[in-house]
Amino acid sequence: MALEAGFALNGQQQAAQQQKVSLISIFLVFLKVGALTFGGGYAMLPIIQREIVVRRQWIEESLFFDMLIVAQSLPGAVALNTAIQVGLRLRGIAGGIIAALGIIVPSFCVILAIAAYFLPLFQDNVYIKAVFYGLRPAVVALIAAAVISLGRSILKRRRSIALAAVFLAAGLLLKIHPIALLVAGGLMGLILFRDKVD
Amino acid sequence: MHLLSLYWTFLKIGMFTIGGGYAMIPLMEREIIARHGWLTAEGFLDIVAIAEATPGPLAINAATFIGYRLGGFFGSLLATLGVVTPSLVTLLLLGKFLIRLILDPRAERFLSGLRPAFIALISMAVIRLGHAALVDLRTSLIAAGVFAASMLFPRLSPLYLIGAGALLGLLLYPY
Numbered sequence: 001m002a003l004e005a006g007f008a009l010n011g012q013q014q015a016a017q018q019q020k021v022s023l024i025s026i027f028l029v030f031l032k033v034g035a036l037t038f039g040g041g042y043a044m045l046p047i048i049q050r051e052i053v054v055r056r057q058w059i060e061e062s063l064f065f066d067m068l069i070v071a072q073s074l075p076g077a078v079a080l081n082t083a084i085q086v087g088l089r090l091r092g093i094a095g096g097i098i099a100a101l102g103i104i105v106p107s108f109c110v111i112l113a114i115a116a117y118f119l120p121l122f123q124d125n126v127y128i129k130a131v132f133y134g135l136r137p138a139v140v141a142l143i144a145a146a147v148i149s150l151g152r153s154i155l156k157r158r159r160s161i162a163l164a165a166v167f168l169a170a171g172l173l174l175k176i177h178p179i180a181l182l183v184a185g186g187l188m189g190l191i192l193f194r195d196k197v198d
Numbered sequence: 199m200h201l202l203s204l205y206w207t208f209l210k211i212g213m214f215t216i217g218g219g220y221a222m223i224p225l226m227e228r229e230i231i232a233r234h235g236w237l238t239a240e241g242f243l244d245i246v247a248i249a250e251a252t253p254g255p256l257a258i259n260a261a262t263f264i265g266y267r268l269g270g271f272f273g274s275l276l277a278t279l280g281v282v283t284p285s286l287v288t289l290l291l292l293g294k295f296l297i298r299l300i301l302d303p304r305a306e307r308f309l310s311g312l313r314p315a316f317i318a319l320i321s322m323a324v325i326r327l328g329h330a331a332l333v334d335l336r337t338s339l340i341a342a343g344v345f346a347a348s349m350l351f352p353r354l355s356p357l358y359l360i361g362a363g364a365l366l367g368l369l370l371y372p373y
Contacts, residue, residue, distance in 0.1 A: 034254055038357045041218040041255040071218075073300045073309055076285030077255035078218030084289045096290050100282060107254025108262050108278055114248060115266040115274070127368060134367015135247035135360065136240060136331035137341035142250070142356055144324045144341075145348035146220050147317065154313045163311060167318035178224045179214050181315050189311015190304060 021058055021090045023098045029056070030083050030102025035110075041079035044103075048079065052086055059086060079103055159192050201269050201276050207234065208261050208280030215257055215281075216312065222257050222281075224319035226264075227326065236268050239330030251360050257281050336370040 029051050037044045045068060053064050067089075071081035080103050087099025122128040155161045167181055207229050215222040223246070230236045237245070245267075249259035258278060265277025288296055299305055332338045343366070344359050 036253060038251070038253050038355065040250065040356070041257070043355070044255070070297055070300055073216065073305065074285070074288050074296070075213045075216055076218075076282065076288070077212075077215065077257040079255045080258070080282060080285050081218075081289060084285055088289060088293060093290050097286070100286060103255070104258055104278065104282060107252070107258045108274070110252050110254070111248070111259050111262040112266060112271070112274055114252065115263050116271075126371075126373060130368045130371030130373070131364045132240075132244050132247070132367065133337065133371045134340055134363045134365070134369075136243040136363075137337040138344045138360055138363020138366075139243050139247045139250065140324060140328050140331045141341040141344035141363075142348060142359055143220060143223060143246075143320070143327070145345055147320050147324055148349065149352065150220075150320075151317050154317055160310070160314045164314035164317045167315045168321060171318055171322050178228050178319050179210070181319055182214055182216075182312050185315025186308040186312040188315075189307045189309065191311075193307040193310040 021056075021095075023091055023094060026087050026090060026095055027098045027102045030087075030099045031105060033079075033083075034103040035106035037079075041077050044079035045082060048082055048086070058090055063089070077103075163188060163192070201272055203234075204265060204269055204273055205276040205280040208265070208277045209283050211261075212257065212281040212284040216309070217316070218255065218257065220256070220320060221316060222260070224316075224323040226260065227323050230264060237264065239327055241267075243327060243331055247360060247363070250356055334372075336372075340366045340370070 030048075033044055033047050033051060037047050049061075049064060052058050053061050059067075064086075067082055067085040068078075070085060071078050074081055080100060083099040083103045084096045087095035087097070089095070091098070119128075151164075155164055163185065167185060170176060171181060211222050211225050211229060214225055227239075227242065231239055231242055245260055245263045246256070248263060249256050252259055258281060261277040261281040262274045265274035267273075269276065328341070332341055340363060344363055347354065347362070348356075348359055
């Protein structure tokens with residue numbers, strides 16, 4: 001705790017004096033976020049905000065919210081995109097790469113350990129089979145629930161609903177590659193969403 | 199299994215994962231299960247479950263795991279590099295230009311059309327993955343229970359629901 005309090009104070013002073021944040025402290029913050037946040041990228045965003053905006057005050061809140069918009073509109077994992085932007089802002093390209101590494105390293109190590117050492121030991125274990133027997137329907141249900149809540153926020157306009165219906169029909173009837181469908185959707189969006197209101 | 203094709207596949211997946219997390223599922227399902235046959239639908243769901251239950255973004259967890267399954271340590275390294283390459287390239291090299299582009303109203307219109315297409319894609323993926331996971335009455339009940347809990351308590355961390363799934367699996371598995 002004392003160490004963390006020291007970190008926070010240090011961050012505030014740096015922000016006040018407009019000093020450079022060290023690469024190692026950027027790495028450590030994102031390493032901590034990457035190691036301790038369960039439940040995927042979106043669960044990380046409030047934690048990143050707390051660490052970067054509130055505690056260390058490296059970046060202003062309004063700028064951070066702009067970064068979140070960019071992170072969600074660009075390819076790639078949302079938490080990763082946010083981290084890269086924060087690093088980029090603080091220390092240029094080196095900062096961006098270091099921040100990305102901080103997010104990636106914990107995931108990579110934990111998953112590698114599970115894949116290489118843990119699962120092979122238990123692969124034929126009947127209880128592990130039983131666990132996955134229950135996990136699979138749970139995962140499908142989680143994805144289905146995410147589709148419903150995403151659908152509620154995305155399909156607000158009649159044109160969006162119509163587009164989704166057309167693409168669903170096209171996808172089910174023809175074997176269209178997902179990328180082709182996404183690009184077609186984007187192009188249709190350029191044509192259909194010229195005005196803000198439905 | 200060519201390591202390069204592993205890198206290229208995850209690069210494609212990273213490139214079209216806009217909005218993170220579940221956005222990659224339809225594409226992974228298509229590329230990894232249907233096209234390359236690198237995994238079965240069951241194996242894919244197992245990996246998503248492990249990725250949900252461990253720290254870090256789903257996209258990176260899934261890439262690392264699938265990469266390891268297919269190509270050992272270097273496989274996991276290349277798959278992870280592939281899925282993060284688009285983020286690094288777009289933000290580090292195109293940074294300012296791209297941010298101006300995103301604030302352009304046309305980008306928002308493009309995304310307004312892309313999102314309904316994504317809803318259609320992920321709905322289809324749910325149907326196909328459901329076929330693989332809901333193999334009997336018991337698994338269907340687990341799915342229904344987790345779905346209901348997730349809808350009723352939207353703020354509940356998925357970690358608990360994953361835990362509940364594991365526990366129910368242990369209790370209900372036809373030993």
